[in-house]
Amino acid sequence: MEHPHISRRRVLGGALGSLLAAGAAGEALARNVKPQHWDETYDVVIVGSGFAGLSAAYEAVKQGVKRVLVLEKMEAWGGNSALCGALMCMPLTKMQKAKGIEDSPEKLVADMMAAGRGFNHPELALTMAKNAAGAFDMLEECGVEFQDKVIRLGGHSAPRAHLPKVPSGGSITVPMHKWLRSKGVEFRNRANVHELVFDDDGVRGVKVTFDYDWHTDTGRREGTVRALKGVVVASGGWGQDHEFVTATMPAYAQLECTSQPGATATMIKAMLAAGSLPVMLDMFQLGPWASPDEKGAGPGSFFADYAFAEGMAIDPKTGARFMNELADRRTRAEAQLKVLEKGTKDAPNYPFCFCSQATADHAEGFKAAYREGTVKRSDSVEALAKLHGVDVEALKQSIADWNEIVAGKKEDPFKKPLDTRTELNPPFYSMRLSPKLHYCMGGAAITPRAEVVSAQTCKPIPGLYAAGEVTGGVHGMDRLGGCSSVDCFVFGRIAGAQVAARKA
Amino acid sequence: MEHPHISRRRVLGGALGSLLAAGAAGEALARNVKPQHWDETYDVVIVGSGFAGLSAAYEAVKQGVKRVLVLEKMEAWGGNSALCGALMCMPLTKMQKAKGIEDSPEKLVADMMAAGRGFNHPELALTMAKNAAGAFDMLEECGVEFQDKVIRLGGHSAPRAHLPKVPSGGSITVPMHKWLRSKGVEFRNRANVHELVFDDDGVRGVKVTFDYDWHTDTGRREGTVRALKGVVVASGGWGQDHEFVTATMPAYAQLECTSQPGATATMIKAMLAAGSLPVMLDMFQLGPWASPDEKGAGPGSFFADYAFAEGMAIDPKTGARFMNELADRRTRAEAQLKVLEKGTKDAPNYPFCFCSQATADHAEGFKAAYREGTVKRSDSVEALAKLHGVDVEALKQSIADWNEIVAGKKEDPFKKPLDTRTELNPPFYSMRLSPKLHYCMGGAAITPRAEVVSAQTCKPIPGLYAAGEVTGGVHGMDRLGGCSSVDCFVFGRIAGAQVAARKA
Incomplete structure (x- = not known):
């Protein structure tokens, strides 16, 4: 043979x-085959x-x-x-x-x-x-x-x-x-x-x-x-x-990835x-701090963590918050995907996060992300609303609500931990969000x-x-x-x- | 060849x-091999x-x-x-x-x-x-x-x-x-x-x-x-x-299954x-209406749906409710697994559901489950507490709370939908719970x-x-x-x- x-x-x-x-039939198969040649x-x-x-x-x-x-x-x-x-x-x-x-x-x-x-x-x-x-x-x-x-x-x-x-x-x-x-x-x-x-x-x-x-x-x-x-x-x-990601988890087919190209x-x-x-070929960790406006996980992804902690994330369609910005990665990424689903290819609905000057000043990654244009400055609520196509009154209300929450006058419906209590005032620094495959x-x-x-x-x-x-x-x-x-x-x-x- | x-x-x-x-190397392999014999x-x-x-x-x-x-x-x-x-x-x-x-x-x-x-x-x-x-x-x-x-x-x-x-x-x-x-x-x-x-x-x-x-x-x-x-x-x-379930989802290794033996x-x-x-080899639907005291999904599993709707489910360790008894299957099964985890092999901690006579009277499966001993009758809170090894005062409190909820005097912390409002009074009919692999x-x-x-x-x-x-x-x-x-x-x-x- x-x-x-x-x-x-x-x-x-x-x-x-x-x-x-060792297949189901329990048939023992002859395996007397060996490679004929090894180079090394x-x-x-x-x-x-x-x-x-x-x-x-x-x-x-x-x-x-x-x-x-x-x-x-x-x-x-x-x-x-x-x-x-x-x-x-x-x-x-x-x-x-x-x-x-x-x-x-x-x-x-x-x-x-x-x-x-x-x-x-x-x-x-x-x-x-x-x-x-x-x-x-x-x-x-x-x-x-x-x-x-x-x-x-x-x-x-x-x-x-x-x-x-x-x-x-x-x-x-x-x-x-x-x-x-x-x-x-x-x-x-x-x-x-x-x-x-x-x-x-x-x-x-x-x-x-x-x-x-x-x-x-x-x-x-x-x-x-x-x-x-x-x-x-x-x-x-x-x-x-x-191709492999799409075959195992088609719902993530459109997502970018933060990995090096050899992955x-x-x-x-x-x-x-x-x-x-x-096992779990369909389970991916998504980075909820990712932006469609930079490649992979750039400096904007560091900035986002600070904007999440001391600022907020907004759904452009409603002008309102839509998640606990400090929930675990899966919870936040899934919330963002729901917001994105409201958009279309021609009229996407990217959620965005933003913060005030004080936060930007100490946020890791901010300078580079701002220089690269991933993070943008808006000098007023009106300008921020225009930048992201949000109803200005709704956005004003969301900011007013937030400022009452940090002042301790209102309860946060999303129960975000408030390690710092930073009021939101212009100028604002904002970044669009879109989860990316991370792991x-x-x-x-x-x-x-x-x-x-x-x-x-x-x-x-x-x-x-x-x-x-x-x-x-x-x-x-x-x-x-x-x-x-x-x-x-x-x-x-x-x-x-x-x-x-x-x-x- | x-x-x-x-x-x-x-x-x-x-x-x-x-x-x-079509492997990664892109090598085309000769596939000119055919079975030599077909019986039919x-x-x-x-x-x-x-x-x-x-x-x-x-x-x-x-x-x-x-x-x-x-x-x-x-x-x-x-x-x-x-x-x-x-x-x-x-x-x-x-x-x-x-x-x-x-x-x-x-x-x-x-x-x-x-x-x-x-x-x-x-x-x-x-x-x-x-x-x-x-x-x-x-x-x-x-x-x-x-x-x-x-x-x-x-x-x-x-x-x-x-x-x-x-x-x-x-x-x-x-x-x-x-x-x-x-x-x-x-x-x-x-x-x-x-x-x-x-x-x-x-x-x-x-x-x-x-x-x-x-x-x-x-x-x-x-x-x-x-x-x-x-x-x-x-x-x-x-x-x-x-063996295959354990290899793909070891956390479920101990669970019984409701399927026929050919599965x-x-x-x-x-x-x-x-x-x-x-895809998703590790994802199983668990039946949250299953009992360790009957095989597969027997009449008790029908009874449970009624006890969930009009009665409650209790963690013996605390004497308290631990879930919205009408949440979706995964939510309820996971809540039950958490309760079970508090027990040991020698001292298991089976959650149980129970209801009053009025519910038992119209519950599908009740008669058979009661006859088979899966569902048991207790003529007092004390008897019910003893049956499941629960602190009687804690159980009394849980029942009192429930009766206030159905009377509209208290809000349900688990927000169970209340299509019917049935007060809980003895005699009680109870069944132990343990999720089983269902799908x-x-x-x-x-x-x-x-x-x-x-x-x-x-x-x-x-x-x-x-x-x-x-x-x-x-x-x-x-x-x-x-x-x-x-x-x-x-x-x-x-x-x-x-x-x-x-x-x-």
Whole structure:
């Protein structure tokens, strides 16, 4: 039954064999097919160079694995991790303890389950929370420098967010990358993994397009890389894959995305083709601080948080507020979508947020957003009404109501927390709002040991591990800020430890 | 490249070929593999004999297809459809119009989107709503007799629910089955389809275990059936597949299920293995009227609706109400799960509902549930408190509060609609509550033409159609009563029409 001249077919037969071997009929399928040729051989192959991939490489190195290869599709290293705000919510770090903050993994899990609307896989959430403090130690070892503060983010019941000195993901990916190279880990960019290759014992390698150019979705050379111990998929989300987003969640077909352009569905598709069980593919976190007047999440998205806290958001059709501007992300994004639905393609109805001068003066991102024209100034209520096509009397009433609320003379029907009480007076600074895809909540189902679950057997697919945004379940339907980074660190490390422990 | 002696491999190669043909690398894979042997040949093969399968067969017959085979896994015909309450929400039927009720497909879609929390695939919902009235005509043609009334169900903005003379699904499946047999459609029961078979042009048949016994999950004979035009999967949900439910939604691992025992994941797995894109696999509708003290959805579940309307539900830990007893199903089930979470395995904390004699006297299901011991009588508040382990003073207070609410002296903090105002006085009739899996919201993604969508291409898989509970998207995250039947009728018919139009 060996046919060495049809290697591709044989590889496919192996893959589908594993798909169907434990199928409903219980038929055992022969899986005596092996790839005929490997271009290169490593112990561990990691797909993606963001927080999850780097953490997997870190742990594989710590466990003594010699030949680790990290493949990155893009020219730039680090994916969305390199671009993020680098907030990391980690209970029980030595820094948090030194500050005398009371916290626990269980408290973090409770917060995550509330944000996740109960869809979280409880064991995954607890695994993340319990191992979070260890991530802090890993980062320190890799040379990441932290600010000496622990802050509290929305939806979290304790201050537990840590920040690197320069609060950007690059402050983490760059030192980790450097540390890993110093330990002999190999990195290759413009290497687009697009298929998982099986042998009798499970996943044994990957097919790669090298010299890959994402602009044209083509490369110069096809290759196969063997992974003697297994493959870790840490390829991130796919919010930029319009076709895949539309197929899974057509109601979001028109939404822009805040991710880097490499965030496509290549690897989630490869995992589906390899028989992995997907969960929550239709659940996306939307950024409610996004504007149609800037690309992705620009400076306007920082400004919006301040305008939400000290100003208000208005539906142009009514001139009235329509949400608690400090509700959780999903609640706010859904409220904005309802406002947008009242418009048409030719006459859109963008909600907008605005604030007074005092707020603008201390709002992060304001200067850049104003310079770029995302945020606009209006010197009177009339001018603000004209700018957004709102009935001026209705808008005046909304502002008067708000000023009574901050004066304590009226109750807020939306019950927004009033940490500051800032009266709204001209000049006003406003920005149009339109939610954007920010994070893929769903992905491959994994076990607490970062093993990818088979849709056919509901058990791990041997040799295949995954961590980070390409997986689903940890955060449920929606996630809190400062938690995806920790998810990547924790499950990346677990994947690295698991694959390291596997026999070659 | 033809190797006639390895037929199984060849079939698999074909299947995975179609999986990967349009994969990320854009490599075209040879798919010149055909099954070597078919035991039988039909034009159309339909998997499942519930509402969706019967409707597909109906439409195939109407379109002139001669050889239609319906395969049913169980001994009994009709799956869960045969057991359901047979409510059918269909706007613009001649009966609804004759009664002068104002309604429209768009109104139904708006109601569905509210229940579905916006996760609905809008085109699918609209397709269902627009074609609903046509289902009425189909059923009449097949000999289904309707009651001369159109009623309004919870969450629906108009009276649009139709009922057969005897309000049970069997009043629909039996005459349809009979009508279809009279037109030459063949039916086979105990035929467990477990794999979809491909040829060069897509899905071309199925693998079946005949003489199948669900108790042992084994059969006497394996067979292949060719479907010249294609296959319609109408196999229903998988709420009884504990392993698959747990893998997709571990938080629901402990929940019972109201479905018939054949509701396993065999066909959704077969579709996943065939490369279909799944959506919302983790979303289940829970029945909030279910009791741990009866199997599935028994007479107690009918009683509960009356106790919810005219009585109240109590958390034993607090002795207080904890939900609007008439909120939508998801809201109520989630509130109950929160109450249950306060208990332990050894000391469970089942919420319970109860009502007075007057309510019990007219509550559907009461007599049987009382006879079976699911509903219990307590002659005093003290006895009721003792029965459920509640603090008697707290319970007395809750009852006193309720009686003030129905007397109009107090506002209901949960804002339950008060269509009737019934004071609570002993004797009380109570039932313990525990939500059960009632409906799989997710499944294979389909187009409005009932074509199954490929995860790799996001386009239809040729020759593969699906309808009913095995699909996902129509209802979004949760569904309204009286809508799954119509989903089955409409998309079953569309699937039948599409497969009929396909070239053999």
